[in-house]
Amino acid sequence: MHPTDHADLRARVGKALAAFLTDQRALLRGIDPALADVADAIDDFVLGGGKRLRPAFAYWGYRAAGGVDDDAVVAAVAALELVQASALMHDDLIDGSDTRRGEPAVHRRFATRHAGSGWQGGADAFGAAAAVLLGDLCLVWSDQLLHTSGLDGTAIARARPVFDLMRTEVTIGQYLDVHTQVTGDTSLRRASTVARYKSAKYTVERPLLLGAAIAGAPAAISAGLSDYGLPLGEAFQLRDDVLGVFGDPATTGKPAGDDLREGKRTYLVAAAFDAADRTRADALRAGLGDPDLSGDEVTRLRDIIVDTGALARTERRIDDLTTTALAALDALPIDPGAAAVLRDLASAATRRTF
Template sequence: MTDTLAQTAPPDLTSLRQQVDAALTGFLHAKAEDPPGVEVLDLTDTLRTLLFGGKRLRSVLCLYGWHAGGASGEPTAVVRAAASLELFQAFALVHDDVMDNSDLRRGTPSAHRALATAYTADGGPQERAQAYGLGAAVLLGDLALVWSSELLHTAGLDPDQLARVLPLVHAMRNEVMYGQLLDLRSTGRLSGDVDTALHVIRYKTAKYTVERPLHIGATLAGAAPSVLDACTAFGVPLGEAFQLRDDLLGVFGDPARTGKPVLDDLREGKATVLMALAVQRATPAQSDTLHRLVGRSDLTGEQAAEVREVLEATGARQTVEEMISARYDAARTALDRAPFPAAAALGLRRLAEAATARQR
């Protein structure tokens, strides 16, 4: 891409994803060529399946952040640094599925389920399969975390770039761990506390998924503090809108499109904004329905339909839609004021539209 074209046309989303995919493929191929033992290949095969089913949202946002910060020079090292975020995301997803006891991820068996199946297929006793799958998934997540760090440190960044970006990477990792802890503590506790539910998604998703990837990319470009501030003004509301949409899809979505059963969040008793609003507004009869059914591990489809009726009748679903729209508008307004090159701003605007209107 020429400098002139880069100033007038937004970075091509498909091209960015392809560049990240190529970086991940090269890294994983090198690892597969020299494993410490053949036993680890079950882990790497499972990781590869997980990695190549995602949206590449964080790595693409990192690259958009690089463009927003005034990208210059050859992009290979920045692409590899962005790709390291996908390995970190794989770590987070694997451990998240273990914590949530999820059977599916993107329409295929979650890592701990896939590893348990591989264990029995290799002759392992059935009675040990679940314990093996969980233990191996923890190791797989740990491996993805280690490899994320390795890919970042071997990306080819110059020493100044690496020194500038590491504090942001460390902050991102700390924030998402905090968000996960908040999520664990609140799950299974029906509450009408909307503020606490929003606090969870700010740390578990908004900062981790949007704000920090933008910060990392912009910092790699040597962006001024005003650019980083604009990344926050745009990224936090967009990240909150993204998670609010995810919460709606987790209850009302089409499993064929989302790749996730619509019973999981209800069975786990996820303390979402959607649920907090319903609890806050419920009549005594509606409250009884929620307390009787939400969090039941054996929740049936018919019982889930009862819960959805309450979420609709209390106006909780509609209010969350309105919250998504308000946050999208805030992100768009921030983008209009941001000191980003026009092409980067246009690309981010298109991405924001897709992230908030998505059905998967």
């Protein structure tokens, strides 16, 4: 059983999202029939895929802190999927990605809609505008779902600061990511900072702390969950970085070597620069960020990353961070059932292939 299936969680999160989006569809269609395209795109994006890891970490953070199963809690943590949808829609636009989970990215979907309908103006500009606005709408709706989840006001008040800080961190992490690309910073320090704020905190630590806050966890439990969640979140992002360069498109849903074409200055790439001789560093620098890289050129850059030992170094870092996270989990005085699921989630986050 996949750890996100424990307590029927994946299905229950999907059900909460579907009910919420059904209400939003009725609202949109009541405003203007043209908004059916918006409702369709968000439904397809939010309900059509995703690992549901963030709601899973939040729910089991809640259970680890002594919370009992509650549909209102499931609905509250489902709000994290709307934050994730917002981040991905914007990320795909920023990176110029054509696909997401094997389907057209939102900006490409709306550009195609424009071109196929013979509308005025530029199709790409319309697609970009739509992706920005749909991403913003998902972020607004994440607030609404949290507040209408059925949690009592006291629990929402405890959760609110964590939810707000998480959304601030992922947004500034995204800015640091694009800033790092344009400045060409290849340092390990900057790569680690970007990984921490763009993904590590937002994927594992903050969801755990959101669940703990809903449960009213004592400070010691929240601190222990943070000690588990932060290194695990960084390990998750490093695995994502490896898949962005070496992943199989059939399972990742993204073109091979997409992160290289986008010029991402990840820990993996920073480790390659750190160990490369001048010839290899120049070749890596010349190819990184070239959207027209051929398959052979992607292979050449991959070979440099392997030959410099950067891939092996990143894999060791993933293992070390995961070991640190699990040691912190083992030290926590929490329900053994919740601890077992959190251990399984650690494996799912760091040993995945997509």
